[in-house]
Amino acid sequence: MARPSASSFGWLRGFGTRISLFLLILVSVGLLVQYKVSDNNQQFSGVRQVTDDVTSPISNAITTPMWGTKRAWGFISSHWNAAKRVRxxxxxxxxxxxxxxLSHALHNKIVRYEQLLQIQGQPDLRVLSARVIAETRGPFVRSVLLRVGRRDGVRQGQAVVGPNGLIGRIVTVGNHSSRVLLVTDLNSRIPVQLEGSNTRAILAGDNQGNPKLIYMGKSFVPVAGTRISTSGDDGVLPAGIAVGELLTLQSSDVVRVRTYADLSAIDFVQVLAQPSLVPPEAEITEPVPAQSANTTGDVQ
Amino acid sequence: MSARITPLSSVGARAGLLAWIGGPTLVSFVGLLIYVAPVHLLGVHIPMPLFPLMAIFFWAMARPQLMPPIIVFAIGLLQDLMTGGPLGLWAFSYLSAYMVMTLKSEMFAAHGDASLWVGFALMVGCTMVAAGLAGWLVFGSQVDWLYLIVQSFITVLVYPLAGRFYRRVQRSTQQARRLYDVHHGHRI
Structure with missing residues (x-):
């Protein structure tokens, strides 16, 4: 352990150093207060993007041998119970x-109905696979860093899914990296719908293992095991992505959701890039000219 | 007592000085990168020890002039940026613990490794209390205190191992600094 020098912190008695320590604490508190009063996720987003871009190659270099070891271990351990696994x-x-x-039959039926009813389907999604290179599971933040960014077509707000369901959404995008806010994070809010009914709700993270449902409506009766998927009401996340299922109600009134995606060990994910829709009001660039020069309101 | 060592080129001597000055900051940065690495044990996430805090404590005790408050602030700020958390949270926590440690540092320094470990445990406690309070200020009651406690235990447990590594780094950079002194004709 550290063998301290005789002058440990003795230098700190210097007035200048004390002042700088005090000032730096004040700056830190000021930054925290600014975070509290401002739009949390957007605070210093430019600096965050640059930091992620600069550190992502180093993080990638550190995690590469880790993933290699993990893959090798998985390969070796899979041979131990190969016969049982095959069965x-x-x-x-x-x-x-x-x-x-069954799914083929249903798919054909849906396509036929959509043709008959002339329904505009959802736009095609572009899927982008990415590896997790850094992870934050502190007491305050639940996020992961991906080794794909703006150059790969990643945009803010896009959905990120694992093999079994939704993991989170993109909150910060750099040129080569992007940060995903997990559904369990305190700042995560995902509009969802409950299967079997048209009930809409918001899936809210609170830094616990299982996110909770809020704004369900007074008539909502929770039934354990009900499947939940994204509703697409925010216009950003595609509708219908599997999220999880309702857990059995505990003593509290909080309704929690067990996510299908395993959030405890995320290694590879997929970013779902949905073509952004331009709202009609944004398409109108020039005012429509009046039909006639008569502006007095005379109507024949 | 004086010693003369083989003369070193000016560039080499300056590199030695740079290693001595920048070594602690670099080690803290590497610790930060390991801190955010996605490490899982048997498919389960385990809280990572606060490696940057270990480096801050070690050098604040061993060579305080190499770990001034501005470096502590920079490490904390970088941790906030790299974890995607509120800017200022870890900077505030590290600086608060650093300030508290300044009051008791000589007491912990005087009784060897065991008391240093106790000192480090105290610093971890101060950091976590400061982080918890800052988190409470920002997020309200939704702070995962259990996670903080588990992370504190792991950090304290890992420190003796990390401390050995830091001591090796310190010796190496100290040697580099000596070479710089020799090159510039300083007596050692």
């Missing part, structure tokens, strides 16, 4: 084949 997968495969046939 499990064969059984699972049989079930999935039945579901596949």
């Amino acid at each position: 499990q997968l064969e059984a699972e495969n049989q079930t999935l084949r039945q579901w596949e046939a």
Whole structure:
């Protein structure tokens, strides 16, 4: 451990150093107060983007051998119970084949109905795979850093999914990196809908393991196991992305959701890039000219 | 007592001085990168120890002139930026703990490694209390105190190992500094 010099902190008695320490604490408090009163996620976003861009290659270099080791360990450990896994997968495969046939039939039926009703479907999503290079699971923030950025087509607000469901959304985008706010983060708010009913709610994170539902409406009766997906009401996230299911109500009135995506160990994710829709009012560039020069309001 | 060592080129000597001055900051930065690395144990996330805090404590005790408040502030600010948290939270926490440590540093320094470890535990406690209060100010009651406590324990447990590494770095940079002194004709 540290063998201190005889003058440990003795220099600090210097007036200048004390003043600088005091001033720096004041600056820190000032920054915190500014965060509190301003739009939290947008505070110093430019500086954050630059920091993420600069540090992401180094983080990538650090995590590369870690992922290599993890993959090697996974490869070795998978051989221990290979026979058992094969039997499990064969059984699972049989079930999935039945579901596949059903899903094809339903898909064809939906396409036919949409053609008959002339429904405008959802725009096609572009999927971008990315690796997690840094992770923040502190007591205050739940976010991960991806090694893809603006140059790869990532934009703020896009949905990020794992193998089983929604993980979060993009909050900051740099040229080569982007930050994902997890659904469990305190600042995360995702509009969702409950399967089987048309109930809308907001999925809100509070830095706990399972996010909670808020603004469900007074008539809402929670049923454990109800599936939840994104509603797309914010116009940013695509509708229908699987999120999770309702948990059994505990003693409190808080309704919590078990996410399908495993948020405890995220390694690879997919960013869903949805073409942005231009609202009609934004398309109007010039006022429509009047039909006639008669502005007096005379109507025949 | 004086010693003459093989003369070093001017560039090498300056590099030695730079290593001596910048070593603690660089080690803190590397600690920060490890802190944000996605490490999982058997598929479960474990709270990472606060490596930057360990480096701050070590050099604040061993060579305080190499870890002035402005560097502590910069490390905290960088941690806020790299974790995507509120700007100023970790800077405030580190500086507050640093200030408290200044009052008791000589007491912990005087009784060897065990008392230093106790001193570090106290500094971790101060940091977490400051971070918790700052988090409470910003987020209200939604601070994960359990996470803070677990992270504090892990940080304190890991410190003796990290401390050994920091001591090696300190010796190396000290040697580099000596070479600089020799090159410029200073007696050592």
